[in-house]
Amino acid sequence: MTAILPGYFISFEGIDGAGKSTHIDAFRRMMQERYPAKEIVMTREPGGTPLGEQLRKLLLDSPMNIETEALLMFAARREHIAQVVEPALAAGKIVISDRFTDASFAYQGGGRGLILEKLNELERWVQTLPNGSLLQPDLTILFDLPGEVAEARRSKVRAPDKFEKMDLNFFEKVRQEYLRRAKNDPGRFHLVDATQTPEAIWDDLKLMQIGFK
Template sequence: MSRARFITLEGLDGAGKTTHLTFIRNWLAAVNVDTVFTREPGGTPLGEKLRELLLDVDTEATLDTETLLMFASRQELLSSVIRPALAMGRWVVSDRFTDATFAYQGGGRGVPAKRIAQLEEWVQQGLQPDLTILLDVPLQVSQQRLSQTRLPDRFEREREDFHQRVRDSYLARAAAYPQRFFVVDATGDIADIQQQLAGRLAMLKAQA
């Protein structure tokens, strides 16, 4: 049996995660990889309730409370979905994971990285993605795309400097963990982006 793989997709809202997740789903199905798709926050009944609370524009929470709620959702997802799937040899693809917490709560909100890392170690117990795809777009592109879609959620409503810090944090993590991150310029042609994704997925499959 081939080795299970854990893939995460990260990026600013408006980077195109939904579009490219659909491509990844179809690509993996075409090469007969048994894959579970999930998202953060969410992915479980409890996680989806926490997601609704965290994204609600009327929710008021301290920085620590927000961070702890993210990890509460993550713990439930790991216990109920991710770890069982990996133990069965299945691949897991998640729309966001802990890098998002370092970017949004750490970079955006200013929660100390050391505090997030302590929660990461407690909840994940060493588990890390095999591959993190970072769809990178400039802030202006992200905001332009979002303005054409739907009403903004609690995070999307934040000021421009918040989102710039989020992007900067993502890129800093990619530079710190180059063996895990695959950074894609998501402003390019969709077909070109998906060709890059297919190439990286094929490499990961060959290593399984």
């Protein structure tokens, strides 16, 4: 059972270099204009809390066992949900997160090759709310881009983290897992063709129909 909370939860997803960060602030402003009475909470994963930001640095910079990596990702997520996401949604706020659980399936599952059932178990454990429902975004905006195009864009990053340094094969596997999840949950995902110009992408985002429960 999916969580039913009075707020609205939106996540931005995509492989590194897909361009989601280019649009997320403008999207926040657009949402604030559409819903001026609603408070908007901007957050990110890994991170979003003081503890999560400490774990973010470890996760993005330190080599570690793949299962350790997944466990730390979900530990940061549990704190994020408890301290930021769930309270904001319970208060009727709009939460916009730069990545959420789909990223763990894409990066640790698709890219790293961790067995998906282990991620499914972590998802159920970490995201099941007291009423027994599973916390998921109401809307996930997925910026889809071929690996080679994203690789060219990432080459402009001055200080890439350990994920941004991965090869094309890794990112193609990440992309395919994102697409698999989008195919399996079409009601939640909005797929953006990130090969378009920034102007065309923004037109796509502006035309989206977003409504609250």
